Amino acid sequence: MEPRGPDIGVDELQLAARNSGMPLEALDWPVTPLGLHYLLIHYDIPRVDASTWSLEIDGLVDRPLTLSLDDVRARPSETVAVTMECAGNGRARLEPRPVSQPWLVEAVGTAEWTGTPLRALLEEAGLRDDAVEIVFTGLDHGVEGGVEQDYARSLSIAAASRDEVILAYEVNGEPLPPQHGFPLRLVVPGWYGMTNVKWLARITAAAEPFSGYQQAEGYRMLRNADDAGEPVTRMAPRALMAPPGFPDFMTRRRFVARGPCPIRGRAWSGHAPITQVDVSADGGRSWHPAFLDDDDLGRYAWRGWSWTWEPDASGDYELWCRARDAAGNEQPEIADWNVKGYANNEVQSVPVTVR
Ligand SMILES: Nc1nc2c(c(=O)[nH]1)N[C@H]1C(S)=C(S)[C@@H](COP(=O)(O)O)O[C@H]1N2
Numbered sequence: 570m571e572p573r574g575p576d577i578g579v580d581e582l583q584l585a586a587r588n589s590g591m592p593l594e595a596l597d598w599p600v601t602p603l604g605l606h607y608l609l610i611h612y613d614i615p616r617v618d619a620s621t622w623s624l625e626i627d628g629l630v631d632r633p634l635t636l637s638l639d640d641v642r643a644r645p646s647e648t649v650a651v652t653m654e655c656a657g658n659g660r661a662r663l664e665p666r667p668v669s670q671p672w673l674v675e676a677v678g679t680a681e682w683t684g685t686p687l688r689a690l691l692e693e694a695g696l697r698d699d700a701v702e703i704v705f706t707g708l709d710h711g712v713e714g715g716v717e718q719d720y721a722r723s724l725s726i727a728a729a730s731r732d733e734v735i736l737a738y739e740v741n742g743e744p745l746p747p748q749h750g751f752p753l754r755l756v757v758p759g760w761y762g763m764t765n766v767k768w769l770a771r772i773t774a775a776a777e778p779f780s781g782y783q784q785a786e787g788y789r790m791l792r793n794a795d796d797a798g799e800p801v802t803r804m805a806p807r808a809l810m811a812p813p814g815f816p817d818f819m820t821r822r823r824f825v826a827r828g829p830c831p832i833r834g835r836a837w838s839g840h841a842p843i844t845q846v847d848v849s850a851d852g853g854r855s856w857h858p859a860f861l862d863d864d865d866l867g868r869y870a871w872r873g874w875s876w877t878w879e880p881d882a883s884g885d886y887e888l889w890c891r892a893r894d895a896a897g898n899e900q901p902e903i904a905d906w907n908v909k910g911y912a913n914n915e916v917q918s919v920p921v922t923v924r
Pocket residue numbers: 606607608609610611612653654655656706707708709720748749750761762763764765766767768
């Protein structure tokens with residue numbers, strides 16, 4: 570992909586019009602209402618008939634399985650609140666801009682996914698000792714980077730066997746809607762969005778690391794075109810604020826009245842729990858610790874935070890926020906550039922006028 574300057578091309582606009590972000594005011598809800606959660610769909614949304622759909626579990630297993638949706642739903646179920654973020658979130662803020670879905674900061678949402686633990690299914694199928702990875706294949710089909718493909722991603726046996734990994738058939742208490750992967754999707758809490766394969770049709774135990782496009786070409790952090798790069802895996806820490814006051818239609822600049830101004834937001838990291846959020850009202854010269862809410866949605870969902878801003882005078886400000894996790898990861902003020910524009914978790918900046 571050729572990086573671009575400031576003008577957005579029709580190719581990017583066409584992606585932006587299909588793949589919706591979460592309006593930032595939806596940060597008010599601990600669990601994002603369905604329809605406000607972001608969406609990213611590489612190809613077309615398949616129309617799936619649940620009565621003829623089945624899940625195949627095959628490859629290096631002793632007992633290959635074919636399961637109907639009723640079979641999957643009859644298995645033990647769990648519900649987990651998961652903050653999911655697209656690995657391309659922040660891409661449009663990199664300069665020059667990698668040409669793909671031009672996200673600013675809104676490619677995120679938190680949902681309660683209900684499904685059956687993957688590990689028990691793999692145990693039932695009997696993973697053979699020579700299996701090194703599990704490949705998850707969706708029903709959607711397209712061309713990307715010149716390669717015709719079914720959307721597919723893999724996980725190591727260890728990553729696929731973690732307790733929190735489920736095959737989900739419900740979101741926020743309802744059957745998955747078409748755009749979120751009906752009838753079944755993989756949910757891997759803590760990892761960037763691309764891991765969570767939608768419209769799941771096949772789970773294959775393989776003897777070799779998967780070399781499909783979305784694993785070997787896409788979703789790698791490349792410093793330049795010759796770099797083999799590192800795979801994109803877990804979400805880097807990020808805090809976002811629900812922009813205070815009210816917006817200007819075109820610029821989205823916010824307007825607030827003088828006096829104490831409550832600021833609320835949410836923060837997450839796929840590596841470790843959030844331990845600190847700081848806010849700045851002077852473009853990063855001084856930082857103030859925010860108050861962290863109880864993390865009652867659990868380990869894999871974002872954590873609410875709040876801070877009261879008391880601007881000294883009318884005028885223009887930039888509000889920034891920054892998260893840190895228990896593993897010591899912290900958001901940069903400016904992220905390193907990479908070829909495909911992944912994992913740009915630089916601090917959010919919200920222009921505000923006090924009047
Ligand atoms: N089969 C399939 N699964 C997919 C995708 C896709 O295009 N096809 N997009 C991935 C990407 S890049 C992201 S960010 C998440 C988005 O999930 P959502 O649309 O439910 O928010 O789904 C992932 N799973």
